[in-house]
Amino acid sequence: MVTKVVDLRSDTVTKPSEAMRAAMAAAEVDDDVLGADPTAQRFEAEMARITGKEAALFVPSGTMGNLVSVLTHCDTRGSEVILGDSSHIHMCENGGISTIGGVHSMPVVNNPDGTMDIDRIVAAIRHRVGAGALHYPTTRLICLENTHGRSGGKCLSAEYIDKVGEVAQSHGLKLHIDGARIFNASVALGVPVDRLVRAADSVSVCLSKGLGAPVGSVIVGSKAFIDQARILRKTLGGGMRQVGVLCAAAYVAVRDNVGKLADDHRKAKVLADGLKKIKQFTVDLTSVETNMVFFDIADPRITSDKLCQLLERRNVLAMPGTSKSVRLVIHYQISDSDVQYILTCIEKAVEEILSGNAKFEHLTNGSTTNSYGH
């Protein structure tokens, strides 16, 4: 008998659907490094169309999508990028833009809604002129993240992105969006993806998160940008041969799963409402805009580590954030009854901890921190 596991660690944990597996098996493929894979070409053309950009490039991961994009925009030594201080690129990508690309970061504080204040962005722009001529790197790029993971999956509006785009344009900078979950933002805001990213010169879109594909991201932008990005992808070892096998699954993910995101967001709200009723927790319901639910543990006897251990024994997987917070992520393979099951398991786990009878292994003495790099 197969025991069902309800996995809320991330939206990256989905298993490929039957339709994806069938599409992978049937995919017409050829060598994509030679520019000959028809399925990859069709998929890239479709993603360029959906995002309203001239061209697209399939890359193995969101990290590589961001890295290739930043490095393509910042191809001159001494380049600097303005980005959120809690953005994924800054916090969770091994500093690759610096260690691999030699690009300097200028972090600007992220507000709780994932935005950076426009005046702070403007104040962070640096040019090699005047007093800075001998000392400053040159700002070439601004990066936004939508949805913004560390703010709980909140959405940046089209109006806000347009304003940042105006700042970029008026200072001769480029704008990149880490759109790992841009479809979640689009659905939650009711704004088509192409409108949402209109001001951006490039966007990196993850296919293996809310959309549920097994592997991959695409970057989109102008044809000239993508031509350069293709060279950099090859340099980084991301040129893949019969990659149509992966693009076929990604195509099905976009076709079948964008329409399910609204339901994921609804389930996230149901989950948050249920958690709010547990008096040992605090949940900010207004922060639940998409598929992520963060909750804090107010009771001193409960840690996230203890809670997650007891949940795992009931086949519910969750990931501690800090020692006193947990992040749960809904995806299309979580049903309404799973949400009720999760709530029941969490209530039972809380009771068990408070009763003092629960036994734990390998506790971290409250030092748990999670990078949320997923």
Ligand SMILES: Cc1ncc(COP(=O)(O)O)c(C=O)c1O
């Ligand atoms: C906002 C954001 N950007 C980029 C990435 C990187 O994606 P990948 O894990 O495919 O490298 C992630 C991963 O979760 C993410 O959450």
